[in-house]
Amino acid sequence: MAKLPSTTDIIDDLAFFDDWEERYQYIIDLSKQLPVLSDEERTDDRLVKGCQSSVWLITGIDQGKLHFSADSDAIIVRGLLVLVLAAYQDKSAQEILAFDMDAYFKELDLERHITVTRGNGLRSIVGKIRQEASQA
Amino acid sequence: MSFDVQTLRAQFPILGTQVNGKPLIYLDNAATTQKPQVMIDALVAFYTQCNANVHRGAHALSDEATRRFENARNSVLTLINATRREEVIWTKGTTEALNLVANGLSKKLKKNDEIVVTEMEHHANLVTWQQACEASGALLKVARINDSGELDIDDFQSMLTERTRFVAFPHASNALGTLNPVTAMTAMVKSHCDALVLVDGAQGIAHCDVDVQAIGCDFYAFSGHKLFGPTGIGVLWGRYDVLDTWPVWQTGGEMISTVEYQQSTWGELPYRLEAGTPNIAGAIGLGAAVDWFMQQDRIALRQHEDELLKYAMELGSEFSGMTLVGTAREKVGVMSFLVDGTHPGDLGFILDQQGVAIRTGDHCAQPLMKRLGVGGTARVSLSIYNTVDEVDALFVALKKAQQMLT
Ligand SMILES: Cc1ncc(COP(=O)(O)O)c(C=O)c1O
Numbered sequence: 001m002a003k004l005p006s007t008t009d010i011i012d013d014l015a016f017f018d019d020w021e022e023r024y025q026y027i028i029d030l031s032k033q034l035p036v037l038s039d040e041e042r043t044d045d046r047l048v049k050g051c052q053s054s055v056w057l058i059t060g061i062d063q064g065k066l067h068f069s070a071d072s073d074a075i076i077v078r079g080l081l082v083l084v085l086a087a088y089q090d091k092s093a094q095e096i097l098a099f100d101m102d103a104y105f106k107e108l109d110l111e112r113h114i115t116v117t118r119g120n121g122l123r124s125i126v127g128k129i130r131q132e133a134s135q136a
Numbered sequence: 137m138s139f140d141v142q143t144l145r146a147q148f149p150i151l152g153t154q155v156n157g158k159p160l161i162y163l164d165n166a167a168t169t170q171k172p173q174v175m176i177d178a179l180v181a182f183y184t185q186c187n188a189n190v191h192r193g194a195h196a197l198s199d200e201a202t203r204r205f206e207n208a209r210n211s212v213l214t215l216i217n218a219t220r221r222e223e224v225i226w227t228k229g230t231t232e233a234l235n236l237v238a239n240g241l242s243k244k245l246k247k248n249d250e251i252v253v254t255e256m257e258h259h260a261n262l263v264t265w266q267q268a269c270e271a272s273g274a275l276l277k278v279a280r281i282n283d284s285g286e287l288d289i290d291d292f293q294s295m296l297t298e299r300t301r302f303v304a305f306p307h308a309s310n311a312l313g314t315l316n317p318v319t320a321m322t323a324m325v326k327s328h329c330d331a332l333v334l335v336d337g338a339q340g341i342a343h344c345d346v347d348v349q350a351i352g353c354d355f356y357a358f359s360g361h362k363l364f365g366p367t368g369i370g371v372l373w374g375r376y377d378v379l380d381t382w383p384v385w386q387t388g389g390e391m392i393s394t395v396e397y398q399q400s401t402w403g404e405l406p407y408r409l410e411a412g413t414p415n416i417a418g419a420i421g422l423g424a425a426v427d428w429f430m431q432q433d434r435i436a437l438r439q440h441e442d443e444l445l446k447y448a449m450e451l452g453s454e455f456s457g458m459t460l461v462g463t464a465r466e467k468v469g470v471m472s473f474l475v476d477g478t479h480p481g482d483l484g485f486i487l488d489q490q491g492v493a494i495r496t497g498d499h500c501a502q503p504l505m506k507r508l509g510v511g512g513t514a515r516v517s518l519s520i521y522n523t524v525d526e527v528d529a530l531f532v533a534l535k536k537a538q539q540m541l542t
Contacts, residue, residue, distance in 0.1 A: 024486065028540060
């Protein structure tokens with residue numbers, strides 16, 4: 001599996017585009033890097049509540065670092081999951097809780113995805129990950 | 137009267153605005169319609185000229201507020217051809233109207249009584265009756281639809297028995313656009329059983345000529361905001377002799393005749409079912425919207441809407457990879473669809489970036505989605521002010537979305 005991009009890669013890449021089409025084409029392309037969960041892994045208890053599309057999240061912990069596998073049936077959400085995991089993947093609970101996701105999305109100029117509570121449900125995903133971190 | 141869509145559009149300020157830097161193409165009219173300036177003016181006029189509580193008299197402002205508020209009731213009466221103003225009850229919207237009926241119904245129903253609904257219900261016209269059944273031990277029966285989203289009228293008839301006490305169905309389906317033959321269905325109920333009939337008119341009121349006497353139903357419910365009016369106001373129309381015996385549901389001011397510490401007597405209709413200070417501005421705004429609507433050439437509006445829908449459905453059936461969901465012969469205002477290899481949420485998102493507003497998801501009709509074997513759809517819903525150019529632009533935007541997503 002190719003290594004997912006880091007937050008700095010993403011910030012640099014997105015700053016490069018100036019129209020919506022290029023930006024979302026980039027997010028759609030990112031979605032292709034996110035491993036797909038199998039049907040067996042896509043269980044109902046892993047569904048994140050509050051998303052219009054289905055989003056599954058599996059959390060593992062290894063030597064104090066949290067590892068997430070996430071997937072969605074919607075492509076743009078999958079792309080956005082890559083943006084989110086860039087910040088959270090294989091980080092400690094403290095690092096996860098300290099990360100300012102709102103500021104990051106603001107920097108990416110994708111604020112609406114994180115401020116709108118309904119719709120694509122990114123906020124619920126971030127909330128769920130932070131909850132897992134605070135219980136780890 | 138001639139009909140010119142540009143003249144009509146000019147009366148809706150929001151239609152001239154931009155979203156995401158693109159001219160707004162608003163195709164989410166089944167969720168809520170946009171508002172004409174005259175409606176907005178009526179709201180402003182109420183607050184700037186005669187804001188006061190109603191029916192409390194004693195001063196000029198209150199008299200004027202009451203006059204405008206009650207005139208609005210008369211406008212609704214005319215729109216739906218009701219016979220008595222006491223039959224027009226203000227509610228928050230369709231949902232509250234249905235809850236008002238369900239609340240009374242659950243007190244009247246007995247164990248083993250039956251309620252009949254259809255497979256195409258909005259949750260509001262399903263869950264309410266589920267609750268009434270749960271409270272009373274009555275049984276909820278669901279009449280089938282066919283794969284194109286039309287009611288199976290034989291199945292509907294077979295549901296009607298001597299135990300049927302209440303039948304509810306939508307004038308039109310919000311998810312598919314299917315228009316139901318409500319007059320024939322009501323007649324069928326009335327000839328087979330001693331049951332009350334409720335028509336969920338949320339999607340009927342802006343697209344059909346509603347004549348409650350001709351339909352023959354006992355209740356007709358709709359929301360003001362889907363009829364060019366404000367949010368937070370709607371109507372329950374009920375036949376006088378039914379409403380007159382209907383149990384009160386909320387209690388408080390306005391609906392009372394006499395109160396002592398241990399008991400009270402209820403006031404007259406319509407106030408008996410309108411507890412508390414009503415949504416005065418909302419009712420006045422809705423009245424203005426209804427007056428405006430009635431002044432339009434509604435035959436021309438209807439024809440325009442029908443042509444638009446037909447055109448959209450034609451383009452949809454030719455669009456490679458598109459599956460139309462809901463292809464009933466009689467439809468109003470809605471094209472629901474899927475595009476191969478894409479999630480409706482993604483489609484909606486890429487359309488939004490291009491200024492095109494549609495709705496995606498289950499449309500508050502999860503059992504219907506399940507029945508049709510889909511998780512949800514993308515839904516385009518049209519209104520009188522949409523244009524052929526907008527439908528063309530929708531399909532250009534869809535093509536782009538399809539290219540990006542597949
Ligand atoms: C068929 C139908 N019934 C009921 C409702 C509920 O209306 P409201 O949310 O305005 O109360 C809607 C609204 O979407 C509808 O389309």
